[in-house]
Amino acid sequence: MTAGFTENAAGRIVPTVVNGHEQTPYRGIGRHRPVGNKAGPPIRVSSDYPVNGDKRVASLQEALERCGLADGMVVSTHHHLRNGDRVALSLLNTAKDMGIRDLTWFPSASFPCHEPVIDLMEAGVVHHIEGSMNGPLGEYCSKGKMRGLGVLRSHGGRWQAISDGEIHIDIAVIAAPCADMFGNANGARGKSACGSLGFALADSLYADHVIVVTDGLVPFPCVPWQIQGNNVDYVVEVPSIGDPSKIVSGTTQITKSPDRLIIAEFAARFVRDAGILRDGFSFQAGAGGISLAFTAFLADMMRDAGATARFVRGGSTRVLVDMLQEGLTDYILDGQTFDLSGIQSIATDPRHVATSPFTSYNFNGKGNFASMVDAVVLGATEVDVDFNANVVTHSDGRLLHGIGGWQNCLFAGCTILAMPSFRDRNPVIRDRVTTLTGPGELIDVVVTERGIAINPRRQDLIDATKASDLPIVDIRRLQADVEHICGGKPEPAVLTDQPVAVIKWVDGTVLDTVWQPRVDPDPHS
Amino acid sequence: MTGRSAEAGFAGRGVRSDLRVKIEEREDGGLTVDLQSKVEAYYGAAIRDQVRDELEHLGVENATVTIQDMGALPFTIAARVETAALRAGLLEDKALDAVPEPDRVPTERGRVRRSRLYLPGNDPKYMVNAGLYGPDAVILDLEDSVHPAEKDSARLLVANAVRHVDFAGAEIMVRINQLPAGLEDLAAVIPSGPDLILIPKVEDPAEVQEVDRTITTMLETLEWHRSIWIMPILESALGIESAFDIARSCDRVVALTVGLEDLMADLGVSGSAKEQATHYARARIVNAAVAASVQPIDSVYADVSDLDGLTSWCERSKALGFQGMGCLHPRQIPIVHDAFAPTPKEIERAQAIVAAFEQAQKEGLAIVSIGSKMIDAPIVQRAAKIVEQARALGLLLEEGSGQ
Numbered sequence: 001m002t003a004g005f006t007e008n009a010a011g012r013i014v015p016t017v018v019n020g021h022e023q024t025p026y027r028g029i030g031r032h033r034p035v036g037n038k039a040g041p042p043i044r045v046s047s048d049y050p051v052n053g054d055k056r057v058a059s060l061q062e063a064l065e066r067c068g069l070a071d072g073m074v075v076s077t078h079h080h081l082r083n084g085d086r087v088a089l090s091l092l093n094t095a096k097d098m099g100i101r102d103l104t105w106f107p108s109a110s111f112p113c114h115e116p117v118i119d120l121m122e123a124g125v126v127h128h129i130e131g132s133m134n135g136p137l138g139e140y141c142s143k144g145k146m147r148g149l150g151v152l153r154s155h156g157g158r159w160q161a162i163s164d165g166e167i168h169i170d171i172a173v174i175a176a177p178c179a180d181m182f183g184n185a186n187g188a189r190g191k192s193a194c195g196s197l198g199f200a201l202a203d204s205l206y207a208d209h210v211i212v213v214t215d216g217l218v219p220f221p222c223v224p225w226q227i228q229g230n231n232v233d234y235v236v237e238v239p240s241i242g243d244p245s246k247i248v249s250g251t252t253q254i255t256k257s258p259d260r261l262i263i264a265e266f267a268a269r270f271v272r273d274a275g276i277l278r279d280g281f282s283f284q285a286g287a288g289g290i291s292l293a294f295t296a297f298l299a300d301m302m303r304d305a306g307a308t309a310r311f312v313r314g315g316s317t318r319v320l321v322d323m324l325q326e327g328l329t330d331y332i333l334d335g336q337t338f339d340l341s342g343i344q345s346i347a348t349d350p351r352h353v354a355t356s357p358f359t360s361y362n363f364n365g366k367g368n369f370a371s372m373v374d375a376v377v378l379g380a381t382e383v384d385v386d387f388n389a390n391v392v393t394h395s396d397g398r399l400l401h402g403i404g405g406w407q408n409c410l411f412a413g414c415t416i417l418a419m420p421s422f423r424d425r426n427p428v429i430r431d432r433v434t435t436l437t438g439p440g441e442l443i444d445v446v447v448t449e450r451g452i453a454i455n456p457r458r459q460d461l462i463d464a465t466k467a468s469d470l471p472i473v474d475i476r477r478l479q480a481d482v483e484h485i486c487g488g489k490p491e492p493a494v495l496t497d498q499p500v501a502v503i504k505w506v507d508g509t510v511l512d513t514v515w516q517p518r519v520d521p522d523p524h525s
Numbered sequence: 526m527t528g529r530s531a532e533a534g535f536a537g538r539g540v541r542s543d544l545r546v547k548i549e550e551r552e553d554g555g556l557t558v559d560l561q562s563k564v565e566a567y568y569g570a571a572i573r574d575q576v577r578d579e580l581e582h583l584g585v586e587n588a589t590v591t592i593q594d595m596g597a598l599p600f601t602i603a604a605r606v607e608t609a610a611l612r613a614g615l616l617e618d619k620a621l622d623a624v625p626e627p628d629r630v631p632t633e634r635g636r637v638r639r640s641r642l643y644l645p646g647n648d649p650k651y652m653v654n655a656g657l658y659g660p661d662a663v664i665l666d667l668e669d670s671v672h673p674a675e676k677d678s679a680r681l682l683v684a685n686a687v688r689h690v691d692f693a694g695a696e697i698m699v700r701i702n703q704l705p706a707g708l709e710d711l712a713a714v715i716p717s718g719p720d721l722i723l724i725p726k727v728e729d730p731a732e733v734q735e736v737d738r739t740i741t742t743m744l745e746t747l748e749w750h751r752s753i754w755i756m757p758i759l760e761s762a763l764g765i766e767s768a769f770d771i772a773r774s775c776d777r778v779v780a781l782t783v784g785l786e787d788l789m790a791d792l793g794v795s796g797s798a799k800e801q802a803t804h805y806a807r808a809r810i811v812n813a814a815v816a817a818s819v820q821p822i823d824s825v826y827a828d829v830s831d832l833d834g835l836t837s838w839c840e841r842s843k844a845l846g847f848q849g850m851g852c853l854h855p856r857q858i859p860i861v862h863d864a865f866a867p868t869p870k871e872i873e874r875a876q877a878i879v880a881a882f883e884q885a886q887k888e889g890l891a892i893v894s895i896g897s898k899m900i901d902a903p904i905v906q907r908a909a910k911i912v913e914q915a916r917a918l919g920l921l922l923e924e925g926s927g928q
Contacts, residue, residue, distance in 0.1 A: 258855040259654050396566035424541065424596030425564045449657055485653060485691075487575070487599040490567030517566075 005513075010388075012436055014510040018502055019104075019128065019148045021166070026509040029441055034364060034508070039165030041206055041231075049233075053182040053220060056235045060213060061094045063234040064171065067209035069095060072102045072127070073170035076207065078200035079109035080175070080187055080336060084246030087175035087213050089116055090238075096125045104148070106169060107131040108158060108199035109402050113246070121146060130167065131158075132392075132402015133501075141500050142398045144516040150399070150501030152392055152514075154407035155199065155335070156361025156368065157506050162202045164364055166508055172203035172210045174227060175241040179214035183232025184225035187337075188347035188354070190216025192240065194247050195316070195337020195346050197226045198356035204231045215241045226354055252317040252339045254296055255289030259420060262449045264293030266470060267377050267418045270445060270452060272301045273468035274461050276375045276414055279306075284313035284409060285377040287338040290418050294377050295319045302328050313360070313373055316342035316352065324351060333369065335360055335405060361408035363506040368408075376412035379419050382433045385475050387440030387455045389417060390433040392503060395426055397434055397493040397517035399501065407506050410442035414461065421448035421482045427490055429479040434493045436512040437503055451478045494518040531612030533678050534605035536593035542650035543601060544594040548580075548609040551587050556580055562594035575599060579606045585615050600689040601649040604682040611677065621746045627688060627718040631751040632696045634779050637661055637917050638820055639849035639865040640858050641698060645670035647679035652686045656693025658855035659862075664698045667710050668725050676702070680713035687717035696720045698756070704732050708739060715743045719753060721779070726787065727757040728764045730774035737775040753777065756822065760784035761791040765806040772817035780820035782851070783810050786827075800841070811846035825851035832860055839864030872915045878908035 004016050008025035016023055024032060049055065057063045069075075075095070077088040088107060093116075095103060101124045105117065108131065115136040120126045128148025133141050141150045153161055161167045176185035177192040187197040192215055204210050210232045217237050222229075255261060267290075271277050277298065285291035295312075296319055302308065308327060312320055314334035318341035323329050332352045337343050345352045360369045381400060382390040391406050393399055409415065419428055428448070444461060446453045453475035454462050465472060483489050495515035505511040529550045536545035544562075558573045576590055579602070590606070597605070610616050641662040644651050647670070655663045665686060671679040687697050699714050700723040701707035707724060714722075724736055733755060740753050755777040759765050765788070772781045785803050789795075794802040807823065814821035823842045826835045835857055842850060842864070849865050852858050867875070877895055882905045885893040893900040915921045 258658060261856075262657060425598055426567055426596070449654060485598065487568065487571055490564075491570065493566060 008510065010436055010439060010511060012512040014502060014513050015149070015499055018151060018510070023502075024509045026505050026511045029439060032507045032509050034164065038163050039168070039206060042208055053229070055183055055229070055232060056181050056237060060090060060173070060211070060236050060238070061098065063211045063236050064091075064094060064098065067171045067211065067233060069098060069100055069171060071100055072104075073100075074104040074106050074168060076106040076169045076172045076203045077108070078174060078197065078203065079107055079111065080194040080197055080199060081192065081242040081247045082194070083111040083113045084192075084243035085111065085113055085175065086240060086242045087173060088114060090213075091173045092117060092120050092126060096120060096123065101125060102127040105129050105131070106167060108155065109404065110134070110137055112136065132404070133399050134401035138399030138401070142514075142517060144498050144500050146500065149499060150514070151504060152403055152501055153504045154361065154403045154506055155357040155405045156363055156370070156408035157403070157504050157508065159202045159357040159362045160364045160506065160508055161504070162206045163358075163362070164508060169203055169207035170209065172200070172207035174200045174204060174210065174212050174232075176212050176214040176216070176227065177241065178216040178218060178222055179212050179227075179235060180218055180220040180222035180229065181235055182220055183210070183212045183227070183229030183235050184220070184222040185212050185214065185227040185229075185232075186222060186224055187226065188224075188343065189218075190214075192216065192242050192244055192247060193343050193347070195343045196334055196354035198335055198354060200227060201356040201358065204228065209233045211236060213238055213241055215239060248337075248339050248343060252287050252292060252319070253289060254292040254319070257289065259449045260290045261293055263418050263420065263447055264290045265297050266449075266452055267294045267416050267447045268297035268301055269468070269470055270416065270447060270465065271298060271375050271414070272305070273470060274414065274464045277301060277305060277307060279308060280310045281307070281374045282309055282311045282313070282372065283375045283377075284373050284412065286379070287315045287317050288379060290379065291377055292317060292319050294418065295323070299323055299328055313369070313376075314338075314342065316346065318342070321345040321352070324349065333360070357405075357408075361405055361506070363408070364508065370408045371411040371413075373409070373412040375414040375416065376409040377416045377418050378406055378409055380417045380428070380438075382428055382430050383417055383443065383446050384430045384433045384440070385479060387443040387446070387475070388433050388436055389438040389440075389443055390435045391437045393435040393514060395430070395434050395490065395493060397495050397515060399514060403437060403503070407438055410438050414444050415442055416445045416447055417443060418447040421450045421478065422486055425486050427479070427482045427486050429475060429482060430490075430492075432492070435503060435514055439511075446475060446478070448478065450481055453478050529613045529615060531609050531614075533608035533612060534597075534601075536595050540595045542595065542597055542653070543648075544592055544597040544605055546605045546609040547591040548585070548606070548613050548615070549589045549591075550585075550613060550615060551589060553587050555587060556585070557589045559589065559591045560594065561592065563596045564594070572602060575602055576606055579603055580610065583607060583610050583616055585610055588615070597649065598653060600685040601682065603689075604685040605678070608678040608681050611681070621716060621743065622748065624716040624747055626747070626749045626751065629697075629718065632720040632754070634752070634754065636696060637849075637914060638696065638780060638822060640852050640861045641822075641849070642695075642852045642855065642858065643670070643825070646683045647671045647675045649682060649686070652690050656691060656695050658858050659693070660695050660852060660855075660858050661849065662696035662698050662721070663692050664700050664723060664851070665719075666700045667714075668700050668702050676706070676709075680710055684714045684717040687714060687719050698723055700725060700758075701736075704735060707736065711736065711739050711743070715740060715753065716747065718749070718751065721754040721756055723756045723758055723782075725758045725784065726760045726764070727771055728761055728767060730767065730770045733757050733771055733774040733778060737777050740777065754779040756780040756782055758782050758784045759806070759810060760787035762788070762806075765809050768810050768813035769816055772813050772819050778817070778819055780822045781810055781814040781817075782822040783807060783824050785824040800838075807845060807847070815846065820848045821846055823847040823850035825853050826857065827853065829854035829857060832856065835860050836864065866918055866920060867911045867915050869920075871911055872920060875908035875911035875915070878905055879912050882908075
C-alpha cells in the first residue's frame, strides 16, 4: 500500500505513496510551488448528444452502463443533501447490482446515512473512500478495515485535487433538486431543495462522465443553472433524491448552553475590541451553536457601532439571512445552505449568492475569497500550545469528521478557534495535537470559556486588545488551568504504526497521517 | 461481615460528567477496579489510581469496584466512590479533627450579595463552570433539587465540590434540608468549609440557634477559626411573623430571604398574583432585616426565559429595599447585578453627599448642605453605604487609581 514514510516540514511522519499515487510531503505555508497545467475533461462533440437537448435515460443503471462504469473507477457525489442523501447509496448499490468492484468513492463529504457503504466495502464493491468519514465510517476506517488509505481534504483541497489532476473522476453523479432534460441544475428549488450545489461544480467540470439525478425535473431552461447542462452526459429522473426533513434542519439553533454562550460572546467581543468590527468588514462563522451565537452577539455589536458588513460568508442560516434583510450586510456569499430560511433566501434574493469551492477556497489558483475575510470563527477538537489544531480525530486518534472548509478558512485575516476548554474531562489544549489539520502559523486566537489565548505571532492583535477587559491569557496558562480541573495531564493517544488515512493540506501536499489507534485496553485491572 | 455491596451515581444515555460506581466487598484479594470510561484513553489509569487511593483512605481494603464513567471530574469520582462505600456499610466514622482547613479566605459579613446562583446538589455537570458566570454567590442545594433517596449522595458531592471546585471568588453557600435532616447535611458539609448555610422554612429562632450551635461545635472540634454565616429562608406565614426574631437569633445571620412558592401555598393564594399576595411578607422581611442589621435578600424569579419580566421585578424589588435575589439560570445574573448595583447617578450623588459631610466635619459645621438642600444624618449614612457598595463592586474610580 505504501512505499515508505518521510518527515514533512511540520515534523509529521507521512507516507510517500498513497493508494498507488506518489505524494508531496507538506513543505510549509505557501512553500509548495506546483508546475504544469490544469487537468481537463475529455473533448466531447455535441453531435454525439441529442439535438433536442433531451439527455434523459430511464434509470441510473442505464446511465452508468452508458458511461462505461467499470471495476476500479472513481465515482463522485456531493453532500448538499447532508444526512438526507439517497443518491450516493443508490449509485453504489447500482454498481453492486452491476457486479462492479473496487470503486473509489469520492464524496465531498459523508454522513451517518452512508453507513451502509461499510457493507459495500466488505463486499468489495468499494475499495476505499477519499473524503470525510465520521461516525460508523470513521470507526471502520480507524480500525484499519478499509483496503485503501482514506484521504481527507478540505473543500478547497478537493477542488484543487480535481483540477490539478491529482484525482481523476471517472463518473460524477450529481443529485439535483431542480434540473431540466439538458442537465442544467440548481439546488435552490424543488421538493428536495438544499440551496447551493457548489460542491458538485468541480465534478461537473472535470469528470469524464456526468450524470444528473433529479426529483425536480422542470421544462428547459432550469434557471439559474449552477450546474451547466453542457457538462452533463445523462439526466435521470427519480421519485426522490433524499429525505427533505434531513436535508435541512428547518431551523438552526443558537446554543442555549451558558458555557457556550460565554465562548460566543468572548469571540464577538474580541472581534470588536481588536478593531476588526468596522464598516465594510467581513466575517465567516459556521452553523454550529457557538458560531450562530457569535453571529448574533456580533450583530448586536454592529448595531451598537452603526457598522455594516460588506459581505458575510455562509454556510447560510436564518441568523445570516436576518442580517441580510436588516441591512447589516450587503451580501451573503454562500457555500452551503443549512436551513429553510437560507434556502428560501438563496432562491429569491440576488444579494444571497451561491459560491463554490473554486471561488471561495481553491489554493492552487489566482486567489480566492478565503484570505479576503476579515475574521472567521471555527471549532476544533484539539489545539496545542503552538496553536496547531486538529479537527478530524478524537484525542484518542479515532476519525471524528471531515475537514470541510475549515483548513481553507485559516487564511482569513483573523482566525479564531472557539471551543469549550474541555469536553467530558478531555482537555482541548494539548502539548501536541493528535492529528495536525491546521498549522499554528495560521491560527490566531483560541477562545474558551476560561480565557482567550492570542498567538504570539500576532503582536498586532495583542496590542489591539491590550486595553480590553477580556480574559486574555497565555495558552500554556490556560492549558495548566484546565489540566488542574481535569486532574492532570491527559495521556496522549496510543497509536499503532499502521496508517489508515492521510490529511491533505490545501495545496495538495500531505500534512499528516491518521494512524490506527491501539485496541482499547482490557478494562479489568 | 463480607458480601456487602451498593451503588451510587449516574451513568448512561444523556448523562454527562458523572459516573455509576458499584462496590462489592470481598474477603481478600485487595481492590479490583473494572472501569468503562468515556475518557479511558486519557485518564483511565488516573481514574483507577484515584479510586484505589480513595478506598484505601476510607479504610476499604478488599472490594470489586465496577465503574461506568461519563467523563466525571475527580471531585465527582471521590464523592460517588465514598457514597457507594457508605451505602454498603463499609465506612467507619472519620475523626473530624483530621480534616485540614481549606485555604480559601472566608467571606465578610457585609459582602455584596446581589446574586446567588442555585446549583442542584446532586448534579455535578453544573458545578465546575458556575463561577464563570460571575455570581456573587453559588448555592449548592441539598433540599428541593435533590430526590429524597439521593440526599446522602448529594451531601458528599456538595462537600467535595465546596472543597475542590474553584467557584472563581463567588461566596459558597449550601442550602441544607429542614431540621432535623439538615443536621446530617451540616455534618457532611461543614468540614469542607462553606461560607454560608441557608436554612429553609425557618419559623422559629430556635432552629437557627440549633444550626449555629452545631456549626460552632464542629468548628471548635476542627480547630478552625473561620466564619460560616447563616441565611434563614422564611417560607410560611409564621416565619414571616417571626422575621425580626429570626434575623437577630444569632451572630452568624447575615441576611434574611424569602421562599415565595411555599409562602404562597401556606397563604393559600394562587400563582398569578404572586407579587400582590406576598407584598406584605416581602416588605416585612426588608423591615426586619434592616432592623436587625442584616441584608434583605429577595427570592427567585422562576421564569428563566422572561428576562424583561425579571428586569422589572428587580426594579420593584430594589425599590422595596431588597439588596439582591436568587438566580435559577446564569442568564439572570447580569440583569440582577445591573438592577441591584447603584446607578452612576446614585453613586455620583452619594459621593457628593459624603464629600459635603466630610468637608462640614473639617470645618466644624453641624449642618451639612449641598446647594440649598439640607442633608441630615440618615441620608449621609445611606450615601456612605452606596459609596461602600460601589467601591466593593469596582464601580468607583478611586483618586489616583489610574483607572
